[in-house]
Amino acid sequence: MKKVLVLGGSRYFGRGVVERLRDGGLDVTVLNRGSTPAPSGVAHLIADRDDEDGLKTALGSRSFDVVLDQVCYTPVQAAIARRVIRADRYVMTSTIEVYDQIRTDTPMVESLVTPSAAEFGLPWHDGDFLEAHYGEGKRQAEAVFAAGDVPFASVRAAHVLGGDDFTGRLRHYVERLDAGDAVDVHARPRPTTFIHEREIADFLAWATEADFTGAINAGSHGELSATDLAGAVVAEPRFRVVERDASPYSFDRYTVLDTSRATGLGFSFSTTTGWLSEAIEEIRKAL
Template sequence: MQEVLVIGGSRYFGKRLIERLRDAGDAVTVVNRGSSAPPPGVRHLVADRDDEAGLGAALGGRGFDVVIDQVLYTPVQAAAAERVFRGRTGRYVMTSTIEVYSPLTAEAPLTEAAADPAHTAVQLDLPWERPEFVEANYGEGKRQAEAVLAASTSLPYAAVRTAHVLGGGAEDFTGRLGHYVDRIRAGEPVAVHPDSRPSSFIHYEEIAEFLAWTAGQSFTGPVNACSDGELDVTALTELIAARTGGRPLYGPPGAEPSPFSFDHYYGMDNSRAKQLGHTFSHIDDWLPGVIADAAPARQN
C-alpha cells in the first residue's frame, strides 16, 4: 500500500484515477479548493494550490510516497510545488500534455527527446497569474513546468505527456466531440484544414489506468501516453456522420479550425512507456464506443 496525494482531478478521468488508486488498496488523499468532493473512502483536504502557505498548512506534517499533480499548468506553480513537497514525497508525477510538442514539425511520431525539459528556458516573470495568459500559452506553461521539476535535485519527478483524451456523453468534458455531432446533425459545415494531419489519442479510462500505473513505478522524466494508432479529423468526422446518419460538410479552417484539425503531423511515440512495461490499447478498440456515447440514437 502507498500513501498517494492527488492534487485536483476529482472530476472526469481524474476521478477514475482516484478510484483506481483507492480500489488497488492505496491510501489516497485529494487536495483541492473544495469545489468537488472526492469519491468515498478518500481523505479530502481543502486548499488552493496557488496559495503556497495555505497548501503547506493544509498538508501539515503529512508525507506521501507519491504525489500526482493533475492541475500543474505553469512554472510558477511547479516552483512552489518543489518547495512545498521537498522532503514530503519520494516521487512527483505531473499530468502533462501532447501540447508540449505543439511548436514542432515532424513526419514521424515524436519521442520524449523532441521536447527535452533540460533544454527548456524557464520564464517565471511572465504573467502566469493571469488565467487568460495561461490558457493562451497552455503548451508553453506545461513545458516550463516540466523544466522546473527536471532541474530539481530533491524532487524526483515524472511528466505524463497525455495524448488528446476522448470520451463520449458525460465524459466529453471538453465538448469537442459534441462540436462535431451538433454541426453534422444541423447540416452545418465543419471547419477543417484542407490537408489535415493525424494526431495521437487516448481513452479517458486508459489515461486513468496509465497514471495509476505510473504511481507504482520508479522511472523519472517525461513519458508519452497514447493509444496505438492515429486519427485525423476527416476520419473522425466521417465516423460521427455514419453514426448520426448525417452527411459531413467541410469548410475552410479560418481563424478557428474545428478541434483536432491540425495542419502539421502531431503524433507521439509511446515506445518508452512500452519498454517500461505498460501495454496500450489500439484506438480502434475503443473509438466506436466513444462515438456511440457521443452521438446516442435519437428517440422516435
C-alpha cells in the same frame, strides 16, 4: 501501504485515477479547492494550490511516497509545489501540447522536448495568457520539477476523448455533423493521437505506482486526422476549409505521439478504432 497525494482528481479522468489507486490498496489523499468532493474511501484536503501559505497549512507535516499532480499548468505552480510538498517521487500529468513547436513527419519521441529555463515573470495568473500558452506553461512546469532533487516523471497525454469530456471538443463534431452542418478544417488536416478517458486513467494509475523518471508519452495506437474523426461520426461528413479557427483536432502539422517508451516499460495501449464509436455514442446520449 504506499501513501499517494493526488492534486486535483475531482472530475473527468482524474476521478477515475483516484478510484483506481484506492481500489489498488493505496493510501490516497486528494487535495483540491473543495468544489467537488473526493471519492469515498480517500482522505480529502481542501486548499488552493496557488496559495502557498494555504497549501502549507492544509498539508501540515504530511509526507507522501508519491504525488500525482493532475492540475499543474505553470512554472509558478510547480515551484510552489516543490517548495511545499514532501514526497519521494513526483508524477505530473502533462500533455501532447508540449510538442506544439515541433515540426516533424514522424511520431514524436519524448526527447524532442527537454526541460528548459522557466520564465516566472510572465503573466501566468492571467487566464487568457495561460490559455494561449498552454503548451509552454506545461513545458516550463516540467522544467521546474526536473530541476529538483525529487525523482520526477511527466506523463504527456494524448487528446482525451470520452463521454464525460467537459471540453466539448468531440461534442462539437457530433452536434454539427448530426445536424448536417460542416466542420471547419485545414486544407490538409494532419493526424494526431487520441486516448480514451478510461485508458488515460489506467495509465496514470500505472505510472503512479511505477518507478521510472523522465517524460513518457501516452496514447492509443492508430493516428486520426480531423477528417477521419468526422468520418467516424457520420458516413458522409461535410467540411469547410479555413485558414484559421479550424474545428478542434484539426491540425496543419503532424502531431502523433511515439509511445514506444511506455510499451517498452510494460504498458499495453488499446487501438483508437476499438473505442471511438463508443465514445461518440456516449456524447450522443448526453446531448
